[in-house]
Amino acid sequence: MKKIEFDGxxxxxxxxxxxxxxxxxxxxxxxxxxxxxxxxxxxxxxEEDAACEILAAARRQTDSGMAA
Numbered sequence: 001m002k003k004i005e006f007d008g009x010x011x012x013x014x015x016x017x018x019x020x021x022x023x024x025x026x027x028x029x030x031x032x033x034x035x036x037x038x039x040x041x042x043x044x045x046x047e048e049d050a051a052c053e054i055l056a057a058a059r060r061q062t063d064s065g066m067a068a
Contacts, residue, residue, distance in 0.1 A: 004055055009035075011058045015042065015050035024054045028061065036061050 005013045014025035022042035027034050040057055044050035 002051070004051070006055065006059065007062060008010075009058070009062055011055060013051070013054045015044070015047060015054060017044075022050045024050055026054050026058060032068050 001012050001014050004013070005032040008030065010029040011026055012026040012029065013024055015022060017023075022044040023039065024042055029037040036058075038057065038061075040054065042053045042066065043052050044053055
């Protein structure tokens with residue numbers, strides 16, 4: 001599991017390409033409480049690309065108010 005802090009949230013995620021396609025799963029936390037969780041099929045070609053896609057998805061959720 002890897003972690004990224006953004007906009008007062010903590011994103012905990014895991015990404016892998018074990019089946020030839022990148023997949024990711026994540027949880028968004030605020031003040032140690034989980035506020036959202038999800039999984040994605042990614043278009044990434046590297047671990048760095050996967051992290052960027054997962055972070056973008058997390059930002060969309062927190063920006064839209066879905067995680068509140």
